[in-house]
Amino acid sequence: MSKKQLIDYVQNFVSLNDDEAEQLATAFNEVKIKKRQFIVQPNFTNQHRSFVIKGAFRSYAITDNGQEHTLQFAIENWWVSDFNSYIYQYPATLFIVALEDSILLQIEYEKEQELKKSNHKFETFFRIMAEKGLAFEHRRILFDLTHDAETRYENFLLNYPNFVQRVPQYALASYLGMSTEFLSRLRNKKTRKKS
Amino acid sequence: MSKKQLIDYVQNFVSLNDDEAEQLATAFNEVKIKKRQFIVQPNFTNQHRSFVIKGAFRSYAITDNGQEHTLQFAIENWWVSDFNSYIYQYPATLFIVALEDSILLQIEYEKEQELKKSNHKFETFFRIMAEKGLAFEHRRILFDLTHDAETRYENFLLNYPNFVQRVPQYALASYLGMSTEFLSRLRNKKTRKKS
DNA sequence: CAATTAAAATGAAGTAGGTCAAGAAAGGAT
DNA sequence: ATCCTTTCTTGACCTACTTCATTTTAATTG
Numbered sequence: 001m002s003k004k005q006l007i008d009y010v011q012n013f014v015s016l017n018d019d020e021a022e023q024l025a026t027a028f029n030e031v032k033i034k035k036r037q038f039i040v041q042p043n044f045t046n047q048h049r050s051f052v053i054k055g056a057f058r059s060y061a062i063t064d065n066g067q068e069h070t071l072q073f074a075i076e077n078w079w080v081s082d083f084n085s086y087i088y089q090y091p092a093t094l095f096i097v098a099l100e101d102s103i104l105l106q107i108e109y110e111k112e113q114e115l116k117k118s119n120h121k122f123e124t125f126f127r128i129m130a131e132k133g134l135a136f137e138h139r140r141i142l143f144d145l146t147h148d149a150e151t152r153y154e155n156f157l158l159n160y161p162n163f164v165q166r167v168p169q170y171a172l173a174s175y176l177g178m179s180t181e182f183l184s185r186l187r188n189k190k191t192r193k194k195s
Numbered sequence: 196m197s198k199k200q201l202i203d204y205v206q207n208f209v210s211l212n213d214d215e216a217e218q219l220a221t222a223f224n225e226v227k228i229k230k231r232q233f234i235v236q237p238n239f240t241n242q243h244r245s246f247v248i249k250g251a252f253r254s255y256a257i258t259d260n261g262q263e264h265t266l267q268f269a270i271e272n273w274w275v276s277d278f279n280s281y282i283y284q285y286p287a288t289l290f291i292v293a294l295e296d297s298i299l300l301q302i303e304y305e306k307e308q309e310l311k312k313s314n315h316k317f318e319t320f321f322r323i324m325a326e327k328g329l330a331f332e333h334r335r336i337l338f339d340l341t342h343d344a345e346t347r348y349e350n351f352l353l354n355y356p357n358f359v360q361r362v363p364q365y366a367l368a369s370y371l372g373m374s375t376e377f378l379s380r381l382r383n384k385k386t387r388k389k390s
Numbered sequence: 391c392a393a394t395t396a397a398a399a400t401g402a403a404g405t406a407g408g409t410c411a412a413g414a415a416a417g418g419a420t
Numbered sequence: 421a422t423c424c425t426t427t428c429t430t431g432a433c434c435t436a437c438t439t440c441a442t443t444t445t446a447a448t449t450g
Contacts, residue, residue: 061337069340071333084330093337116319123318124311130325135279137332138266142256142288144339145264145372149407169428177340179408184429344437364398374438379399 002030002053006105009051009077013128014121024122027115028105033098039080040096046085048106052078055102056166059094060174070175073163079129099166149178153186197225197248201300204246204272208323209316219317222310223300228293234275235291241280243301247273250297251361254289255369265370268358274324294361344373348381 003025010016010024033039033055040046040059050057057080060070071094074080085092089109107115116123144152153176157164164172173183198220205211205219228234228250235241235254245252252275255265266289269275280287284304302310311318339347348371352359359367368378 061341063341067341069337071337071340083326083333087326087330116322120315120318123315123322127311127318127322127325130322130329131278131282134325134329134332135282137329137336138278141332141336141339142264142266144336145266145369146256146258146262168426174340180428181409181430182407185407188429363396375398376400376439377437380437383399 002103002105003028005053005077006051010125014125016121020119020121023115023119027111028107031104031106033102033104035098035101037098038095039098039104040082040085040092040094042093042095043091045089046082046092046096048081048108049086049112050080051105052076052080053103053105055104056099057096057102058099058167058171059096060171061094068171068174070171073160073167073171073175075163075166083133099168099171144177149176149182150186152176152178153183197298197300198223200248200272201246205320209320211316215314215316218310218314222306223302226299226301228297228299230293230296232293233290234293234299235277235280235287235289237288237290238286240284241277241287243276243303244281244307245275246300247271247275248298248300250299251294252291252297253294253362253366254291255366256289263366263369265366268355268362268366268370270358270361278328294363294366339372344371344377345381347371347373348378 006028007016007021007024016024028051030053039048039050039057052074054076057074058070059072059074059080059082060068062068072080080096082092082094082096084090085094086109112126116126143155147155156172156176169183169187170180173180176183201223202211202216202219211219223246225248234243234245234252247269249271252269253265254267254269254275254277255263257263267275275291277287277289277291279285280289281304307321311321338350342350351367351371364378364382365375368375371378
């Protein structure tokens with residue numbers, strides 16, 4: 001059952017007894033999402049925090065001139081949301097779309113607040129998630145500031161080899177802060193070198 | 196007294212009774228830092244979380260070719276640390292330096308863990324800090340991905356007008372992801388337009 | 391307050407990466 | 421299978437921004 005997967009994940013950070021595991025499990029709802037389906041859209045408040053059981057997602061913004069810019073990817077055992085929309089409960093600016101047929105476990109904002117209030121352990125868990133997320137983004141910002149396009153791509157390959165096959169190239173390019181044409185050239189340069 | 200300033204800050208997010216406020220106050224130590232003094236350096240583990248009572252700080256990395264890249268600024272009522280070093284307690288990669296004569300309140304890593312364990316409210320407080328930090332960095336990444344150098348500078352001016360006078364220009368340029376010369380040109384273009 | 395050092399400004403030349411346009415390849419739908 | 425749409429590739433040209441070198445200005449320190 002998919003809830004087992006979430007509980008196992010949470011147990012990596014805080015140890016839950018049977019009652020607590022049950023409490024956690026019932027707070028989340030399983031939903032199936034078809035490829036190309038949106039779970040968050042601009043102007044609608046992001047109501048849920050979502051844990052990916054199976055599948056892949058992408059969060060991105062669209063600028064006035066129509067360009068897409070990817071903020072995040074998520075596959076199995078990652079969380080996705082428009083975080084600004086979710087924690088402040090105001091309208092989203094991001095799109096979040098399924099890149100494959102997917103399964104999510106979702107918790108509602110109010111339900112999450114109850115959970116955290118009811119038990120110190122859940123508060124600790126979400127604190128750790130936020131801290132790890134923040135540390136991750138610090139590493140990302142610093143890496144992006146200090147490396148050129150080619151190095152950023154190679155670093156992504158190295159750290160997330162399993163993402164690369166599941167994510168469209170134009171989306172990866174926009175995540176790494178370069179044009180899709182430029183990433184195409186980088187790739188071909190590389191494969192040509194190899195052979 | 197400077198601890199009052201911290202307690203007031205914390206009260207914005209969780210409400211503390213007198214005992215709790217006292218507990219918080221005694222967990223922190225006040226330290227004076229001279230301009231140009233480092234509070235964090237690469238290879239040394241970042242032992243403290245620091246709250247700025249007075250003054251200004253800058254965290255940055257230096258690349259192999261000697262270039263500096265600024266990750267963060269902090270003035271009164273902001274927190275500073277090499278967050279990756281602090282939360283994982285491994286060696287820092289960043290420098291953190293005082294830009295002015297400053298006063299900090301610092302808590303040691305272990306002391307912070309005790310505080311969080313001892314009282315749900317402190318856990319909640321640090322959870323909120325991390326979430327706000329993460330939401331902030333999401334906004335930053337997205338803005339940087341979607342705007343050119345001039346717009347990034349103008350946005351900084353707009354959002355942090357009080358930082359601009361206190362931060363050297365080369366540091367701001369490296370925070371905004373451009374060369375110091377280019378920022379200089381942007382500025383002069385602007386002031387010339389005004390007059 | 392003079393001397394020294396660090397930061398900011400400016401010009402000239404170079405480049406990493408972008409944009410535009412058109413074709414090739416790959417996925418989905420029927 | 422075939423048609424239609426989306427994604428990827430490639431070439432030619434362009435520009436936002438960098439780098440280097442030098443001068444000017446501002447900030448520190450004795």
